[in-house]
Amino acid sequence: MTRLPARIPRAQCVDLKVPGGVLPVAPALAPIFLDLAVRFHETVEPLQWPGCWGWADRTIKGSTTISKHAGGLAIDLCAPRHPQGVPAMRTFTRPQITAIGSILARYDGLIEWGGTWDLPDTDGMHFQLRDGATLAEILAVTARLTAPAPTPPPPPAAPAPAGWTGPDLRGAGPGLRGERNANGPRVAALQRFFRDIYPAYRHELGGQLITVDGWWGDETGRWLDKFGARSGVPQADGENIGPALAAALHRAGFERRLSAARSRVLGHVTRHARR
Numbered sequence: 001m002t003r004l005p006a007r008i009p010r011a012q013c014v015d016l017k018v019p020g021g022v023l024p025v026a027p028a029l030a031p032i033f034l035d036l037a038v039r040f041h042e043t044v045e046p047l048q049w050p051g052c053w054g055w056a057d058r059t060i061k062g063s064t065t066i067s068k069h070a071g072g073l074a075i076d077l078c079a080p081r082h083p084q085g086v087p088a089m090r091t092f093t094r095p096q097i098t099a100i101g102s103i104l105a106r107y108d109g110l111i112e113w114g115g116t117w118d119l120p121d122t123d124g125m126h127f128q129l130r131d132g133a134t135l136a137e138i139l140a141v142t143a144r145l146t147a148p149a150p151t152p153p154p155p156p157a158a159p160a161p162a163g164w165t166g167p168d169l170r171g172a173g174p175g176l177r178g179e180r181n182a183n184g185p186r187v188a189a190l191q192r193f194f195r196d197i198y199p200a201y202r203h204e205l206g207g208q209l210i211t212v213d214g215w216w217g218d219e220t221g222r223w224l225d226k227f228g229a230r231s232g233v234p235q236a237d238g239e240n241i242g243p244a245l246a247a248a249l250h251r252a253g254f255e256r257r258l259s260a261a262r263s264r265v266l267g268h269v270t271r272h273a274r275r
């Protein structure tokens, strides 16, 4: 099993650009140490310069063993605040120690913190690759860290039109018309429009999002009624779509390409949200 060399020349290191400076580290560990240093800076305390180090060709302080720093396998963060030999409990707050634990949990135990070592070795500034870690383990963690965020599941498909008897909505834009009991794909589109653009209505309509089934019954009537009341069409009662409600739906972007209507839709949604 491949392991990283214990000692490499400075020239083989990758210079990690982190907030405030540069940390030279072994190339294979660059993604992990970058993640660690940036999260430390953001969730524990700002990186302190001078006071952060990576590669250094030296032995462990007080011994003849080669330090992990000589292989670019260790970094020190905010050294002046967290000197070697001083218990981490004295130089970090409890929330800071919790935050460090949360960061290290991202690396499946590959990175150990000197702050967990017993006296006199304890070393709050120091983070290093665990003894015996293999390149395969490092690559597995790196792959997970750099994977794109999971994509949300696709929205449920529209129900099959089977059973629709029509008539569906008629006309288009400000000429859109329709009445209760209409059914078909355009009623389904109207329901989807309410579900996707005005999901907050559910809080005043029993808690459930509108069903997208293509049938204009009581439920669709209530959402149309709510849309009318919030769009300056108080006469809307959910029984039909007349000129005023059609104009409001058109303004809100119903059956218009999102690219064209987007800003208007968003403005409309924002106005609704403010009420």
Ligand SMILES: [Zn+2]
Pocket: 069, 074, 075, 076, 125, 126, 127
């Ligand atoms: Zn160190």
